[in-house]
Amino acid sequence: MYNFREEKRVIHQLNSNEKKQILLTFDDGPSKYLDRFLDVLANENVPAMFFWQSRLLHYKRPWQRVLTEGHKIGTHSHRHLNLVKLPFEQQMSELKKSKEIIERITGQEVKFFRPPFGQYNEDTLEAVSQLGMKLVMWNISSYDWNLKSEPEIITNNITEHIQDHSIILLHELEQTLTILPSVIKHLKEKGYHFTTI
Numbered sequence: 001m002y003n004f005r006e007e008k009r010v011i012h013q014l015n016s017n018e019k020k021q022i023l024l025t026f027d028d029g030p031s032k033y034l035d036r037f038l039d040v041l042a043n044e045n046v047p048a049m050f051f052w053q054s055r056l057l058h059y060k061r062p063w064q065r066v067l068t069e070g071h072k073i074g075t076h077s078h079r080h081l082n083l084v085k086l087p088f089e090q091q092m093s094e095l096k097k098s099k100e101i102i103e104r105i106t107g108q109e110v111k112f113f114r115p116p117f118g119q120y121n122e123d124t125l126e127a128v129s130q131l132g133m134k135l136v137m138w139n140i141s142s143y144d145w146n147l148k149s150e151p152e153i154i155t156n157n158i159t160e161h162i163q164d165h166s167i168i169l170l171h172e173l174e175q176t177l178t179i180l181p182s183v184i185k186h187l188k189e190k191g192y193h194f195t196t197i
């Protein structure tokens with residue numbers, strides 16, 4: 001499944017000469033917790049990337065704050081379907097629609113795509129490339145969606161595996177919001193700097 005050609009089209013980690021750089025990514029928003037996520041990130045002066053389901057994006061969501069405060073918005077498709085189960089044309093329409101909705105509301109070009117469930121195939125890569133985007137995966141999963149009752153394990157999943165240029169998968173969930181300040185603190189103590197792509 002994994003080949004060199006694909007490797008060049010999919011971002012699994014930051015491509016940077018600078019050491020100690022890492023990226024926080026938040027999928028599945030914009031959620032009702034978005035403002036509070038932005039508060040935490042602003043308090044810590046940390047930029048992040050948000051991959052949004054465009055069906056959840058309304059004008060009233062604080063998308064302007066996201067951009068003003070230095071974060072990036074990418075697409076996580078329109079309806080969060082498993083793309084590998086769809087033919088090329090449907091994958092293309094999910095991605096195109098999503099990109100257009102986010103761009104219409106925010107006025108900013110969407111350059112990055114995070115596939116729902118982390119699932120993609122050759123058709124996905126072709127659609128992403130035709131739309132002028134890059135596909136962004138991760139190399140550290142926090143498993144935050146699975147740890148509502150044990151949020152401290154989310155912290156461990158990140159801090160025990162962190163390395164230079166890591167891209168960390170998180171979600172706009174309540175349990176993630178709870179541990180975010182301590183995760184950022186831990187990572188700063190280890191000397192890491194946060195960036196976006």
Ligand SMILES: [Zn+2]
Nearest residue numbers: 027028116117
């Ligand atoms: Zn998702």
